[in-house]
Amino acid sequence: MIYVENEYARLQKVVLAASEFGYARKIRGDDLRFLLASSMEDIETHKGKDYRDAHPDKQRRWEQERTELQQVLEKYGVEVVRPRRLTDAEKAAAGDDGYANFFVRDPFFTIGNCVIEGSMRFLHRRREVLPVRTIMREGVYPEDCFYVATPAPEVALPDDPTLGAGPFLEGGDVIVMNDTVLVGNSGLASNATGAEWLRKFMGKFGYRVEMVRLHPDILHLDCALGLIRKGLMVICEDAFPDGVPAIFKDWEKISVTMNDATILATNGLPVSSEVYITDPAFSRIGRQLTARGVQVEYIDFSISRSFGGSFRCSTQPLLRKD
Template sequence: MTGDRQIRVESEFAPLRTVVVARCEFRGPADPELLGHSMPVEPGAVGILEAVGPRDFGEVYPDRQRAWAGEREQLAAALTRHGVEVLRPRLFTEAEKTAAGPAGYGNFFVRDPWFTVGAHVIEGVLQFPHRRLEILPSRELLLDRVLPSAARYVAAPQPGVDCGPFLEGGDVLVLGKQVFVGRSGMATDEIGCRWLAKYLAPFGFDVVPVRLPTHVLHLDCALGLVRDGLLIACRDRLPDGLPESLRGWDVIEVDEDEAAAMATNGLPVDSATYITDPQFARVGAELQDRGITVEYIDFTVSRLFGGAFRCSTQPLLRA
């Protein structure tokens, strides 16, 4: 029975109890213009992804595909060692791959198609056409875990033909009853943000929009909450500065190049343990100086696609 399993996320750094770890599937669009705008990727990855074209990434780069899957397996194993229950979405079916058509498909960053705020599980709407079906591999898991629970389970309105609303989990950071929502125009839009604020308001949540530059996909590519009073941020990606309630926090600063490589996109296991890539050893040293235990996992291939540890995970229980 799953009815007694708890579904709740109190904050970005509350102890992680149950988490979904992403799969590794990507097929590029038949026409690059179907992306709508340039997909943000790790610096140096543009040529690699352009070479994929309308083919599956693993067909073009079998060695990188194996390494990519290995990265996620290492992350899952590390979380299991910490006592975290790890769940996985299924892979796309052949019918789903066919249905994706010339837009291509992505099943690689489970953070974005749905998210958890308090005891609310919300299916969002992804802006990139190749990611529109990304909710499907998680749907059975959600039906199994969330429907029998006491948590609320809702979905954002579907977008128009050439407009939103759009609402993506990488833009949503939870801090108790405060919910920070990034808005760059590349992912979550104004209507998506307003819808989330309207839905959550009766439950006592305050949605705080955070403006981002147009080249930054999600808020977690600019800001990461490590523990109460400590965060990692790229100020160049926060044109209005930190949200007011975070301005008294201790800040580990990263520059634009570090942020583009995903330095803010690590994963707190709890308020004393943090997972990041060895690429960010400088950030890790600053965390260690502040009493945080840092674990390193090489996420080179995952970062090619413009995401890292937070993007690759979605909590069902952080409390």
């Protein structure tokens, strides 16, 4: 069965990201403004290299982070599937843009019984869906669900800082709340054209799609808010220039700062309404959740977070239903 009800229903089957990254030879620095200065310096230093070769020790730690996440998920009965690695041909096809196979949340997403391939804005992520296609063939095609792809983005002029008209639509911007779907738009990832395409498609299934404007230094919507259970969320209110989305007006909010959001404080992962995974760096949030009856599991995810993503970014549910 393929179905995602909302962000905190019981997680039963999930795709867990691989750990591959190839540094671009040409750097678009302003697009990476959501990263820490140390990450930017690392990107500048290792142009054209594979992360595995540039940082073999960190590569092992990075892979171990994902292994530990898999172990925790399996402890709670979650079926975990993993994408294959990029082929040499896929890496070569990336050219100077670099390549990525590291945050499976973004290249596709699941809403209800619809599996949707996204349309990535960053050039190094345009092929990131390819390692997931085997999972699609083996685990999605046989199921009673829809499987579609967002239209491919238009080719932009070389000097176009926007990277073109898109459409851009990335899973980190997509928050599922039963029959309501929120799509973030900061200018770094999903855009209005992508949200409009999703509105047109999902509207046929009775979903309401609402675009949410984000602070321009926030990559995705899940870097600004995280839902724990119905009525409880972690949120950086400063990341929402138009205010917190109205659907959450009566929710209890655990607030974090923009600095916290930059290091992915909101990007934990609910296993269910009772269990939540986060990094020990955010034990302050964990203590508040524990006080509210939520069981908190801690995993050091510092390497993953240095790339600009964390637990939600590293996973994409195929079945999340109570």
